[in-house]
Amino acid sequence: MREHYLLPEISRPGRIGCTLPSLDVPSSDLPPADSLREELRIPEVSEVDLVRYFTALSKLNYGVDSGFYPLGSCTMKYNPKWHEDVSRLPGFAALHPYQPEDSVQGALELMYRLQEYLTEVTGTNATSLVPVAGAHGELAGLFMVKAYHEDRGDRSRKKILLTDSSHGTNPASVAMCGLDTGIVASDDKGDLDLKSLESMMTEEVAALTLTMPSTLGLFDPKIAEISRLVHERGGLLGGDGANLNAILGQAKFGELGFDYVQLNLHKTFSTPHGGGGPGSGPLCVRENLVDFLPTPLVSEDNGRYGFVSPAKTIGKIAGFYGNFSVLVKAYAYALSLGPDGLKRISEDAVLNANYIKEKLKAYYHLPYDRTCMHEVVFSGKKQKAKGVATLDIAKRLLDYGLHPPTVYFPLIVSEALMTEPTETESRETLDNYIASMKEIAKDAEENPEILHSAPRNTPVRRLDDARAFRQLDLRWEMNGQKE
Ligand SMILES: Cc1ncc(COP(=O)(O)O)c(C=O)c1O
Known part of the structure; x- marks a missing residue:
């Protein structure tokens, strides 16, 4: 059966898709x-045509609800629908941010408890729920780093060290944040090269983000040494904790020596990642x-919840209180x-990635070639x-009906294929992916043309996605006329 993708194509003069109520x-x-x-030029279609049109469109979309989505670094796991229902309860969804605190005690209690929970999970001392994305949490962390050094009267630290495998954000x-970047190399095992760090960790370095x-x-087994070196030289150790899925309940950022870390709730904590939807990048910090x-x-004070402002706060970074x-x-x-x-989340996420690796x-x-955590990077x-x-x-x-892994990232691996299966996938799903990847490897040897012409x-x-980025024009054209 032919599927209709373009509504004007199926339009016929005089066809109507709805019955209007009588005028009142x-x-x-x-x-x-x-x-x-x-x-x-409004398309004229019948109701059934319209239903089929939208149903066909909905089937063009690929998401985690349609199939395996091993897009590395994105933790595209299945998010139980029940949590969507909970977030839509009118007592939560219909709140107005300007409501008096007395009338939103339940919402505040939930936020308070989540702050406490994330503080515990990360082994830190306090958490801000305000940042609305991972990158936003990173930025807020850097503002704090700046404020921290300035507060100590040290204005010379203007550089942030990153690793050569860092995420683009x-x-x-x-x-x-108006700071300079220094890139520390990775060693041949994929960990941070301690010698490079040692030579780069000067008095102008405000923090290392790892x-x-x-x-x-x-997982870098030298984390304790890294933390010691950074702190001995007067810097702070910042964590990009977007990959929390790998160490949930196993290791805590505070205990590993991090001064702060941002998390991506829209990766690990049951909010779909991607699609431009709301995110959340809480910032968890140590005492300092x-x-x-x-x-x-x-x-919280005697069972009553309210808002407070930290003594030397970097200020407001988003409207109201986060997403x-x-x-x-x-x-x-x-x-x-x-x-x-x-x-179990982290155990299964790590097991699944290692299964694919082997x-x-x-x-x-x-x-x-060593035990990986939540994702495996092939070349x-x-x-x-x-x-x-x-x-x-x-x-x-x-062509196999699978979403590809992340490609060409991290930049230090040539022809990178970064697969993150997540914990929510079954053995059968993993086996199907593995079988497909094996067939593709075979075709690369014997029948490369089928790969060149895919999908x-x-x-x-x-x-031509490069052209699509450069000349983004999402309007549809019929006979040269823009709709
Ligand atoms: C390692 C890492 N850091 C930072 C980010 C940025 O998070 P966001 O896209 O929410 O800004 C991501 C996104 O997935 C990530 O994988």
């Missing part, structure tokens, strides 16, 4: 003719930074899992030598 207000004349558009946050586990999916947290925090619906989902998720469930390492080059360089690019592999996966089974073939 006084009728009035149309505005003067010269105020009316001559040709308002890390340098962007540094630039937005992603833990890294975007290579690796508590006074600098963004305002407001939620406080409340995401906080509700996170709290519901935490309660429904309990402490044991939380540990099953595919004979087929794809594995630059760091397509074997296939590249046969003229098949990593992009071809990713596009071919679409073949998708509604549109390979797109």
Whole structure:
């Protein structure tokens, strides 16, 4: 059956898709003719055509509810629908941020408890729920780093060290904060190179930001030494905690020596990641930074909840109190899992990634052959030598009905293929992915053309995405006329 993707294509003059109720207000004349558009090209379709059109459109969308989505560094796990229901309860969803505190005690209690919970999970001393994305939490963390050093009368520290495997938001946050970036190399095991750090950790360095586990999916066993070195030289250790899914309930950022860390609730705590939806990047800090947290925090005094401002706060970084619906989902998720469930998340996420690693390492080059955490980074360089690019592999996966892994990131792995299966996938789903990747590896050897011309089974073939970025124009054109 042919599916209709374009509504005007199925339009026929006089067809109507709805029945209007009889008029229950006084009728009035149309505005003067010269105020009316001559040709308002509204598609004319029947109800069934319209239903089919939208149903066909909805099927074009690929999401975690349609299939496996191993997009590394994004933690595209399945989020239980029940938490969506909870966040939509009218007692939460219909609140107004200007309501008097007395009338929103339940919401404040939830926020307070979530603050306490995330503080506990990260082994820190306080948490701000205000940042509305991971990058926003990173930026707020850097504002605090600046304020912390200035408060100590040290104005010379203007540099933030990052690693060469950092997520792109890390340098962007540094630039937005008006600081300079220094890049510390990784060693041949994929960990931070201590010698490089030692030579770069000068008196102008305000902090080192470390992603833990890294975007290579690796836990750096030298973390205690790194923390000691950074602190001995007067710097702070900041954590990009977006990969919390890997260490939930197993290791705590505060105990590993981090002074602050941002989390991505929209990765780990039951809010879908991506699609432009609301996110949340809470900032958890050790004692030395508590006074600098963004305002407001939620406080509790004898069972009454209210807002307080930390003594030396960096100020307001977002409207009101953060993305409340995401906080509700996170709290519901935490309660429904309990402490044991939380540990199972990281155990299963790590197990799944290692399962894929072991099953595919004979087929794809594995630059760091060691136990990985929540994700495994392969390189397509074997296939590249046969003229098949990593992009071809990713596009071919679409023909198997699978979302590809992240490609060409982290930048230090050539032809990178970064697979993050998450804990919510079954053995069968993983096996299906593994089998597909094996077939693709075989085709790269024997039938590369099928990869060069992929995808073949998708509604549109390979797109010129570089041009789409540069000349973003989302309007539809019919016979040269823009709609
Ligand atoms: C390691 C890492 N850091 C930072 C971020 C940025 O988070 P956000 O997209 O919420 O700004 C991400 C996003 O997934 C990430 O994977």
